[in-house]
Amino acid sequence: MVDERIKQGLYSLSIATNASEVVEAWLMMGESTEDKSSIISLDNYHKSVYPSELNKLINNTDSHFIPYFETDKLYFIDDELLIETFNNGEKDTTFGLDYSIMLDTNYASYIHTFVSRDYSALNNEIFTTIDLLIRNNFNYDHIFYMIENYKNSFVNIEGEDEKTKRDKKTKLYLNLVSLELFKSINRAEYIETGKLQYEITANEAQLLADQIFNGIFNSSYAEEGMDYFLRIQRYMVLFIVGIMQIKFESKTTVHKKVQKLFDFSTNVVGMYFDREFVIAHKYFTTQGDVKILNKINKGMDPAKVRQIIENIAWDFSVPRIMERQLVIGGKGRYFIPFFLSNDQNLRELLRLFKVKGIIYGKSNDFFIPFTKIVTQGYFEAHNCDVEAYFTEEALAHRAATYANNKDSLSQVIEREFEKLVGILGS
Secondary structure, eight states: OOOOHHHHHHHHHHHHHHHHHHHHHHHHTTGGGTTTEEEEEOOOOBBSSSSSHHHHHHHHHOOOOOEEEEBEEEEEEHHHHHHHHHHTTTTTTOEEEEEEEOOOOHHHHHHHHHHHGGGGGSSSHHHHHHHHHHHTTEEOOOHHHHHHHHHHHHSTTOOHHHHHHHHHHHHHHHHHHHHHHHHHBBBHHHHHHHHOOBOHHHHHHHHHHHHHHHHHHTTTTTHHHHHHHHHHHHHHHHHHHHHHHHHOOOOOHHHHHHHHHHHHIIIIOOOOOOHHHHHHHHHHHHHGGGGGGGGOOOOOOOHHHHHHHHHHHHHHHHHHHHHHHHOOSSSSSEEEEEEEEOHHHHHHHHHSSOOOOEEESSSSOOOEEEEEOHHHHHHHHHHHOOOOGGGGGHHHHHHHHHHHTTTOOOHHHHHHHHHHOOOOHH
């Protein structure tokens, strides 16, 4: 359960426009802010914290670079930082910031193609983006690529032979080798001559890829760590199945559809997803606003429907994986995630829920992203009465459903997917 003071503080942070309002909201939360931090984008704040070249790219509406926060004017706060700022008086308080651009599977493959010098296989837009990655020396990582491909390469898939599994692991490994080579490109030489010169050998790249591969996939913590992300994706699968059931089972008002989705969340999923409920409402209201969900229609082959939902669920998981990395942090005091994708539908999806800020625990998995209008306020503004779904009784009901489903999630997904197949086939 979220502390009531945190709830009140979140509302105040969501409407804050300047630094003094953030500090006031933070102090109002009292000792409930212990061991917590927050990052908030502010309308009336002058400091951009993004690298200038990256900021230019982000502000291009067709950019493949997607920020987590709605603006670059970010304010940072935690108890220790507040004390430091107070003690420094008129002097600036400085601290380290880190950021990274997460690559999706497609971009990991594009970089492998680029390193292999098969330029004809890359269109101009992708080639230009890769060129910018090198010229601007941006920080990037392959954690999302590794997570997305863990299930395909390491989890047993029914009917898949050993050769297919080996081939998938080999492809993943070779992409990692290419990513390590790509990171070592002599930037100055590339800018001056356009030639690729690596500062490590192919053998050194393989050794680095081995360390990453074994550290993520073969360590004692690998299964537990990857299962965390897999469960996010599995819950997204179940939630999307519910959205599709409601969308296609009958024609009714948007308000009724939202209520049905809350019932599905309470009685079947056992969890409430703030971001995804807003996106579902937009989809129920105007299908064209959520193009990524328009791929599913009546009369489709069930196997194709399943594959589409699996893929969409990974796209829905992107912000939550970004949040997890933000909480874990990097080399600086605060960490800011970005995402890189050429999938226009995914980019549009990520921009549907504009994150004003996030409050999170420094030593646990607690985090709550928030928008300028908190979700209950959002639904009230759209004439959807959802108050009954946030009572103590409703919260307890969801928690009980979650506990019952925790060890049988796969069976619940199969049951609900079969219901969806029946609806789509009717």
